Amino acid sequence: MHLTDKAFDTLDAALAQFSEHASTASMACEVLFGVKTALRELCPRAKSLSDAATLSEHVQAATESSEGIRSAALLLIRCLGVPGVLPDDDHAGGPHIQRKMIALVEKGTPDIAKIMRMDDKKLTFEKVELLRGVHTRLIELLEPLCKLPTTPSEFASRKQEVIKLLKNDLIKSYLNPYGLSEVGNSLREVQNSICKLLDVTGANFGQKLQDVVDTFEREKSNCGARNNFLYNNIFARFLSTVQNVIDNIDRESVGRFACIIRPKKMTPQLLERRYPLHEPDRLVRLKIPIVNDGPGIAVETVAQLATNANALLGTEKVNIGTVLPGEMAINVEILVGSPIKQVVIYTELSWQSVRSVERQSISFETVIAAQKVDIDWDELELSDPYSTEVAHGNEFVGRRRKVLALVNRFRKTRMQSSYVTGQKRVGKTSLAFAVQDVLQRESTLDEHIAVIYLEYGDYARKDADGTVEALGDAIAERLLADIPGEERPARVSFSGTLAPLNQIAQRLLSLYPQRRYLIVLDEFDEIHPEMYRFGALAEAFFSNLRTLCAKTNIALMLVGGENMPFIIGAQGDQLNKLVHEPLDYFSRSEEWDDFCELAKLNDVSPLTWHDSALVQLFSYTNGHPYYTKLICARIFQNAVADRDAEVTADEVQRALPALITSLDTNAFAHFWKDGIASGREEAEVTALKRCRVLVAIARARRRGLALTPENIVECRGTAALPGGEIVPLLTDFCRREILREKGREYEFVLPIFEQWLVANGMSKLVTDTLGDDMASALQSAEDQAYVSPPEIAKLVEGWPTFVDDA
Incomplete structure (x- = not known):
């Protein structure tokens, strides 16, 4: 032990004995002798003094010493905290004893003098009284260490309080000679080990608990290394609390880590999935679902298996190991001999909990049924039931409410025109064909609705005037086909107008009062901007459409994507009679049956879809029909290859990675290219900037960061996209329902898009050089077009003063 440590411990032991027993004059003399001895040991200038020298002389020598002055001052402060130890008058302590003690403290421990506010304005006796209270104040500061709760969670919650306490200025200044550094390290070591132990939920809890016990015992043994009030009173009481905390953790862990494992369903449980047991010599891999009801984990879990059928188990013993609370499965392989209808697997499951040496066990039966045997797999290899082409007739599934709503509007006595909007690939064109199919199928002699369907490509021309003329010609050709030849006009001109269609419609009404016409204009949002932006052509074009759809025998159905809002915004007053029919993803709450029908395709697909598969599928696509079909097509492909008609969540999960790898940017390009009013x-x-934001999002996801604006800005990786532009672009993505905002974080509406973007899309969204050039050119043009204040001042410099004639 260091000389200073020994001096402090020896004197502290004497002070403790003096305080606990009757403070007699003889004991006071012994303690005073110990104080003078300690001062001679600590300070070189005091070594020459004899035992007969007064305390005043010892204090004076310590003050003048070049070494040990701080230790001497701290020793003196400690003694002043015990009444009756140090003489406080000149007769007993020597000349000017109080003034000299103050001088020693102010020189040796100026930090403590400052903390205690021993300024020059205070008298000597007042300063002495302040020093007498230092030790008592310190004990009060340390009291929380002695009264920590023994409840493990509450004890751990006081960690920061302990750390803050050890940083207190008075504690650091006063306790250094008493082993504060060692005690502080021990406090932190013990408390950190307990905090970490409380976070352990795995099978290593028992070992971690033993590590905490070992740490505690080691620190407890260190408690006897010093003999002073810090170790004997404060640290010892802290360790006593820790012992109670560890005992409580040990007791609570028995219930905390108890666990029960059982089959997922009541025995005998019938597996949700059916297996190809009808194929001889078929190796079948299956999963037996089990559940750990917790709350703890099971360790050393073992399953013993047996079967009663004409099937051979791949292994009769499965070492499962650790089973966390919740659901999991036992993977089993069986080799089918001759075809069988079902297999029963007998399972004996045994395990033990983390805090128990006794093993628990349960026995149950699992029934595995065979799949359908009448499936022509060779024929299915040539089929494509999940085609992503536009659906016609019976190929269209779901959207019953949408189809019925549109059909009913067109079948009213006064036909009601509509416009359909939605993102690309949500099925707008297929919906239009479904409406057409229903109307034509249900037409009668008394009520006949003819449908004229035109895509933008049917009438698109290089300029707006030519496009209007081609559209008029295309519609007129269909309408005039119903007018007898002798009554048809010789020539109809649509140069800059669709007005002649109104005369044709009126003539048809007079000839065939029961015959009506639905004009479907698909991809309507791709028309030339001059056709809807303010101008003579736009005004004439939409006035013609408004008048046309007001005819009793004519209705319009405009179908468009994300640019439709710009058209409606510009010409909404002309289209106010059209009813809006938005088309979005399948709703989980309102269109679940339609979504299931889209996936199952019961009329054309032999696959058996289980509920778990449908739920998993929806979690990837959020009901988007196009991407739902893409995943279903991959599942169908895998099923045909495996000759396995059952679809569970496992099959859906298996299909996704391969699909994501195969998809290119064209499968998602509309997410960053559509909905731009420029x-x-x-x-x-704009599309380039959107791509850069998506790349930044992908980087953030790869780094495991939350999608906050700050993280996305940090991950943008290029100065070409200023941070100030990112939030408006994110807001635009939210407006278009590509992203949605929750709190301060963003998330994807379409999960499969996010997975593709992070896995492959980030590397494929390479910066477009053409886009960069355009961005630079536009920026340069904007910079040149900017008119600065000096230019304005120069321009108006020669202007005459304005005079208001009014």
Whole structure:
């Protein structure tokens, strides 16, 4: 032990004995002798003094010493905390004893003098009284260490309080000679080990608990290394609390880590999935679902298996190991001999909990049924039931409410026009064909509705005037086909107008009062901007459409994507009679049956879809029909290859990675290219910026960061996209329902898009050089077009003063 440590411990032991027993004059003399001895040991200038020298002389020598002055001052402060130890008058202590003690403290421990506010304005006796209270104040500061709760969670919650306490200025200044550094390290070591133990939920809890016990015992043995009030009173009481905390953890862990394992369903449980047991010599891999009801984990879990059928188990013993609370499965392989209808597997499951040496066990039966045997797999290899092409007739599934709503509007006595909007690939065109199919199928002699369907490509021309003329010609050709040849007009001109269609419609009404016409204009949002932006052509075009759909025998159905809002925004007053029919993803709450029908395709697909598969599928696509079909097509492909018609969540999960790898940017390009109300050049720049934001999002996801604006800005990786532009772009993604905002974080509406973006899309969204050039050119043009204040001042410099004639 260091000389200073020994001096402090020896004197502290004497002070403790003096305080606990009757403070007699003889004991006071012994303690005073110990104080003078300690001062001579600590300070070189005091070594020459004899035992007969007064305390005043010892204090004076310590003050003048070049070494040990701080230790001497701290020793003196400690003694002043015990009444009756140090003489406080000149007769007993020597000349000017109080003033000299103050001088020693102010020189040796100026930090403590400052903390105790021993300024020059205070008298000597007042300063002495302040020093007498230092030790008592310190004990009060340390009291929380002695009264920590023994409840494990509450004890752990006081960790920061202990750390803050050890940083107190007075504690650090006063306790250093008493072993504060060692005690502080021990406090932190013990408390950290307990906090970490409380976070352990795995099979290593028992070992971690033993590590905590070992740490505690080691620190407890260190408690006897010093003999002073810090170790004997404070640290010892802290360790006593820790002992109670560890005992409580040990007791609570028995219930905390108890666990019960059982089969997922009541025995005998019939597996949700059926297996190809009808194929001889078929190796079948199956999963027996089990559940750990917790709350703890099971360790050293073992399953003993047996079967009663004409099947051979791959192994009769499965070492499962650790089973966390919740559901899991035992993977089993069986080799089918001759075809069988079912297999019964007998399972004996045994395990033990983390805090128990006794093993628990349970026995149950699992029934595995065979799949359908009448499936022509060779024929299915040539089929494509999940085609993503536009659906016609019976190929269209779901959307019953949408189809019925549109059909009913067109079948009213006064036909009601509509416009359909939605993202690309949500089935707008298929919906239009479904409406057409229903109307034509249900037409009668008394009520006949003819459908004229036109895509934008049917009448698109290089300019707006030519496009309007081609559209008029295309519609007129269909309408005029119903007018007898002798009554048809010789020539109809649609130069800059669709007005002649109104005369044709009126003539048809007079000839065939019961015959009506539905004009479907698909991809309507791709028309030339000059056709809907303010101008003479746009005003004439939409006035013609408004008048046309007001005819009793004519209705319009405009179908468009994300640019439709810009058209409605510009010409909404002309289209206010059209009813809006938005088309979105399948709703989980309102269109679940339609979604299931889309996946199952019961009329054309022999696959058996289980509920778990449908739920898993929806979690990937959020009901988007196009991506749902893509995953279903991959599942169908795998099923045909495996000759396995059952689809569970496992099959859906298996299909997704392969599908994501196969998809290119064209499968998702509309997410960053659509919904831009600009010309071609500006649209390219906006799409490029959107791509950069998506790349930044992918980087953030790869780094495991939350999708906050700050993290996305940090991950943008290029100065070409200023941080200030990212939030508006994110807001635009939210407006278009590509992203949605929750709190301060963003998330994808379409989960499969996020997975593709993170896995493959980030590397494929390479910066477009053309887009970069356009962005630079536009920025340069904007910079040149900017009119600065000096230019304005120069321009108006020669202007005459304005005079208001009024």
